[in-house]
Amino acid sequence: MRNPLNQTITEIKPSGIRKFFDIVAEMPEAISLGVGEPDFDTPWKVRDEAIYSLERGRTFYTSNSGLKELRVEIADFLKRHYGLEYNPLTEMLMTVGGSEGIDIALRAMLDPGDEVLIPQPCYVSYEPCTILAGGVPVPIALKEENEFRLKPDELEAAITDKTKILIMPFPNNPTGAVMEKADLEPIVELVKKYDLFVLTDEIYGELTYTGEGHVSIASFPGMKERTIYINGFSKSHAMTGWRLGYVCAPELIIKQMTKIHQFAIMCAPTTSQYAAVTAIRDCDDDVAQMREEYNDRRRYLLNRFKKMGIKCFEPYGAFYIFPSIAEFGMSSEEFCTRLLREKEVAVVPGTAFGDSGEGNVRISYAYSLESLKRAMDRIEEFIEELRKS
Amino acid sequence: MREKILTYIEHNSKIDLSDLAMMLGCDQATVMNELEAMENEHIICGYPTLINWEKASVEKVSALIEVRVTPQRGMGFDKVAERIYNYPEVDAVYLISGSYDFMVSIEGHTLREVADFVSAKLSPLDSVLSTQTNFVLKKYKDHGIIMAEKHVDEREKVSL
Numbered sequence: 179m180r181n182p183l184n185q186t187i188t189e190i191k192p193s194g195i196r197k198f199f200d201i202v203a204e205m206p207e208a209i210s211l212g213v214g215e216p217d218f219d220t221p222w223k224v225r226d227e228a229i230y231s232l233e234r235g236r237t238f239y240t241s242n243s244g245l246k247e248l249r250v251e252i253a254d255f256l257k258r259h260y261g262l263e264y265n266p267l268t269e270m271l272m273t274v275g276g277s278e279g280i281d282i283a284l285r286a287m288l289d290p291g292d293e294v295l296i297p298q299p300c301y302v303s304y305e306p307c308t309i310l311a312g313g314v315p316v317p318i319a320l321k322e323e324n325e326f327r328l329k330p331d332e333l334e335a336a337i338t339d340k341t342k343i344l345i346m347p348f349p350n351n352p353t354g355a356v357m358e359k360a361d362l363e364p365i366v367e368l369v370k371k372y373d374l375f376v377l378t379d380e381i382y383g384e385l386t387y388t389g390e391g392h393v394s395i396a397s398f399p400g401m402k403e404r405t406i407y408i409n410g411f412s413k414s415h416a417m418t419g420w421r422l423g424y425v426c427a428p429e430l431i432i433k434q435m436t437k438i439h440q441f442a443i444m445c446a447p448t449t450s451q452y453a454a455v456t457a458i459r460d461c462d463d464d465v466a467q468m469r470e471e472y473n474d475r476r477r478y479l480l481n482r483f484k485k486m487g488i489k490c491f492e493p494y495g496a497f498y499i500f501p502s503i504a505e506f507g508m509s510s511e512e513f514c515t516r517l518l519r520e521k522e523v524a525v526v527p528g529t530a531f532g533d534s535g536e537g538n539v540r541i542s543y544a545y546s547l548e549s550l551k552r553a554m555d556r557i558e559e560f561i562e563e564l565r566k567s
Numbered sequence: 568m569r570e571k572i573l574t575y576i577e578h579n580s581k582i583d584l585s586d587l588a589m590m591l592g593c594d595q596a597t598v599m600n601e602l603e604a605m606e607n608e609h610i611i612c613g614y615p616t617l618i619n620w621e622k623a624s625v626e627k628v629s630a631l632i633e634v635r636v637t638p639q640r641g642m643g644f645d646k647v648a649e650r651i652y653n654y655p656e657v658d659a660v661y662l663i664s665g666s667y668d669f670m671v672s673i674e675g676h677t678l679r680e681v682a683d684f685v686s687a688k689l690s691p692l693d694s695v696l697s698t699q700t701n702f703v704l705k706k707y708k709d710h711g712i713i714m715a716e717k718h719v720d721e722r723e724k725v726s727l
């Protein structure tokens with residue numbers, strides 16, 4: 179029989195920390211601080227709207243681009259929150275989560291051999307999606323001493339004449355790093371100088387804890403025409419399972435992306451789209467309340483690690499904290515595996531998000547204070563034992 | 568700061584004060600001082616516990632009683648309310664806008680006990696014009712907490 183498989187996909191390596199996941203699966207009693215999704219329920223009014231839409235029998239495909247009413251509300255939201263101006267009819271596409279947006283943007287833009295700059299540690303989909311689109315991923319190793327923010331010299335050093343796209347994964351999963359206005363300014367200059375495009379994944383934009391709030395790179399003068407803006411409902415509105423996101427970009431890019439979306443997906447889930455109209459229009463207060471609670475937990479974890487004497491920079495975004503475990507002289511994966519085996523606490527090795535995550539672990543604070551406390555007490559025990567031994 | 572402390576202890580009065588301090592980004596002494604001050608100012612009026620008596624297999628009957636009264640000259644409703652809230656059987660008394668004046672919540676061990684309270688104590692009060700007793704059949708949610716179910720985390724253990 180002939181090989182049934184495509185060579186590119188078979189060559190993409192599965193997550194490097196497979197073994198770790200297998201151990202987690204064997205330990206159902208373990209306490210986890212390992213998830214990448216909110217612990218809050220989707221606000222009830224959003225769920226209620228979904229039920230209502232089902233009762234009304236709104237169970238058909240929407241247009242390929244998504245419900246017009248929803249896109250109009252999103253355009254309003256983006257203006258209200260980030261000062262972005264997009265035409266909801268020509269510059270926006272509803273997708274199956276931010277995930278689909280990332281995938282089809284890369285597929286619509288890359289030619290074989292085009293290089294994509296990927297600051298790491300970062301979410302795991304950019305690299306395989308780049309490869310599947312025929313592009314060449316070029317990691318940029320971010321540094322803890324810079325609080326895992328992207329520095330202009332790091333960017334400039336990675337640019338070649340094949341570079342086409344810079345991924346901007348901020349606020350960042352797994353580090354919690356953000357890029358403030360002053361951090362973005364020199365990046366914007368380089369992007370223009372080298373004629374790059376930016377794929378900015380701002381799925382955690384609403385979960386930012388700085389005084390100035392989230393700043394989108396698309397809001398800088400001259401950037402809208404070279405930015406593909408990804409957002410969605412998963413994190414901000416606690417709607418991961420609804421599978422709904424959106425992309426905003428120049429019309430010529432959206433047009434091609436819509437072709438891929440039309441043939442591969444048809445349209446984003448209809449029920450989710452109706453529910454999302456309520457989420458985007460009426461839930462600013464709910465989101466603010468979740469943000470405030472995340473922020474309290476963030477401070478709690480920071481203070482716990484400070485007390486333990488663990489090196490940890492202050493993360494200002496998402497719901498992750500990324501402490502350093504380098505002092506213990508073992509790899510992130512080894513640390514996490516031992517913590518799991520010896521104390522039954524699951525956290526994720528930084529290396530799951532790129533080689534530059536070595537020496538750190540990702541701890542999620544999408545958990546109640548009680549869970550955080552219980553897990554942190556065990557982590558504290560573990561660390562004390564390590565220091566003694 | 569005060570509002571944050573109150574919001575947390577309203578939902579969990581057993582919260583560990585050092586945890587609370589860490590969440591608020593201040594030291595524990597500050598939180599303790601604020602709490603003490605708010606107790607003295609009677610902003611914090613008590614630390615009761617929310618109990619699902621049904622689960623504890625203890626018989627309890629509660630009722631919400633709508634009460635219409637004639638306010639007393641010079642003292643309005645407050646004096647009448649005092650006559651009512653001083654009974655230990657009475658759980659809560661609210662002055663209400665709408666077609667009656669007070670909502671009185673009472674709790675007893677039996678239906679009889681509650682009915683007796685209404686007929687023997689509440690109704691005969693001089694200023695009480697009429698009462699309507701609504702027995703509670705089932706408590707679904709109280710003080711923002713859903714009584715029936717304990718929340719379980721159904722998420723996958725680890726996701727990237």
Ligand SMILES: Cc1ncc(COP(=O)(O)O)c(C=O)c1O
Nearest residue numbers: 214275276277301351410412727
């Ligand atoms: C940075 C980042 N981008 C995108 C996604 C995908 O989110 P979704 O497809 O649910 O919108 C995630 C999910 O964990 C993420 O962390």
